[in-house]
Amino acid sequence: MPKITKTVQKVPKNVERGTLDVLATKPGATEGAFLQCANCKKIIFTAEFEENLRVCPYCGHHHRLTAHQRIEITVDPGSFVELDTEVQSVDTLQFEGYQAKLDSLAAKGENSDSMLAGTATIDGLPVAIAVSDFAFIGGSMGSVAGEKVTRTLERAMELRIPAVIFCASGGARMQEGLLSLMQMAKTTAAVAQANAAGVPYIAVFTDPTMAGVLASYASVADVILAEPKAMVGFAGLRVSKQAGVGKVPDDFQMAEFVYKHGMLDRIVNRKEMKSTLGGLVRMFGHHLREAA
């Protein structure tokens, strides 16, 4: 791999480039040799960026991943089995533009809605896993995402294995109205069942974990991890400001702020996420393996 020096600031004119947060959500869009970090604006070799798990080598910014990219870097290679793909969103409210949006995403081959669910192994240990996909309508939780989270926890109970859920969501899906609000209750109810069944549940907050998702199944996990600088909050900053909130701390609604206030356990760099999860799954799942 070519060595990058910090003097590489100019990109040849004929090279495809763009800001990472846009590209990171479009698989296959990073084929060009260079990319520009949306955070520090420095130019990065694509190969190095990929090697670094899509973390900027200069500023350490953790760029967003699609659900598939997340699975790829988190679980043992080839161990992921996607389930629940038959569960598909419907436009119950006949909400303006919703069906068209779903159709256009389906046409692009997106058939997992905002939540990729299934089973996998981490460090050889089986887990029920779900990963939200921010690229799919902002990772919003409608009936489908709620059902998949619930099934993931139920699967963990049935198979007696730990559950791991990666969050990346703007909140409840407005286009499904009250039914989305009910997913908050439904997923939390499933956590209550998992707690009673003695099944460990680990949540990881990635950028962004907001509103209806944060205020339901995400916040009642046994262990909560987060990626650095992930946006984590209840109300959008705009809403907070509308509500007469004048000055906010610099790190307001960042994982670091939430950590400082005792609402999550650890901030973990992407490179260490897999090993951290592996350790937790091994330790918290010991009683399940011993009983089996």
Add this chain to the structure above:
Amino acid sequence: MAREYAKTHKEWEKPLVELEDNIAKLKEAARKEADPQKKQTYEEKATKYQEQCDRYVKLMYANLGDWEKVLVARAERRPYTLDYVQGLFNHFTELQGDRLGQIDNAIVGGPAEFQGQPVMIVGHQKGRNIQDRQMRNFGMARPEGYRKAIRLFDMAERFWMPVISFVDTPAADPGVESESRGISEAIAAAMLKMFELTVPTVAVIIGEGGSGGAIGIACSSRVLMLEHAVYSVIPPEGCAAILYRAPEKAPEAAKALKITAASALEFGVIDEIVPEPVGAAHRDPMGAIQLVRTALQDNLSRLQSKTPAEIQAERYARFRDLGKFAIR
């Protein structure tokens, strides 16, 4: 041209209130009038107008649009939680504090007796004048409100008391302080606690069922909703800001979000609509309170014949089934 919508319930109901004021003046004039012939004319006129007015009220409230429902649900004169508490319960003893260093006035709660039976009450409380509204934070609960609710749920479980929640909030408090103290965790933990309960729980949405702030205390065995209350995943103003980039289009958003009791019943989100007196709860608070009493009695007695295990399992099943999707 875009239709003009009223922004507040007061504004929307103004023509009606003016008509009522004029009728009252006419009646007063009739009462004071010495000339019997004139007195009779005045009285006849007053009766005629009163009948017209009654018909008008009936018609207006029977055909409320989605946005008008929002206005009515937010009406200042509408009975709030403590009005229901006063009308329906004896010996209500308000308990306060989250035992973690904070108090909240937007959620009130404590034990009380409902027809001789001890129950636990938890509900959002709004204020009617400026000081009151500030004290109640406009009915927007902070984390400590939900943490207090958790304490009360816990006691209800240990001392075998059914839980009755009254839901009436625009949303949970979105401020920096609430974020710092973990408003999201507090709401989620309150829901979690509600699912752990083995005592009967009944929630009544009496006014505004504002998203996470509402569901935090409404994960109940039975969820009832007043005829003109609203229940929504996002305030219509917020939805309009996202969808149309124009908060003033809230009336359109209210329609799109399907926030009425009828829609909530259709989706299985609520179990029962509690009818309101003619002209909505604020025109006849005592009537509304009586209707809520009947509904509560009915639902509590149905739940009380069940075992703790049944209550918990049925509550879980009720929420597990919520959601609409296709299988393909």
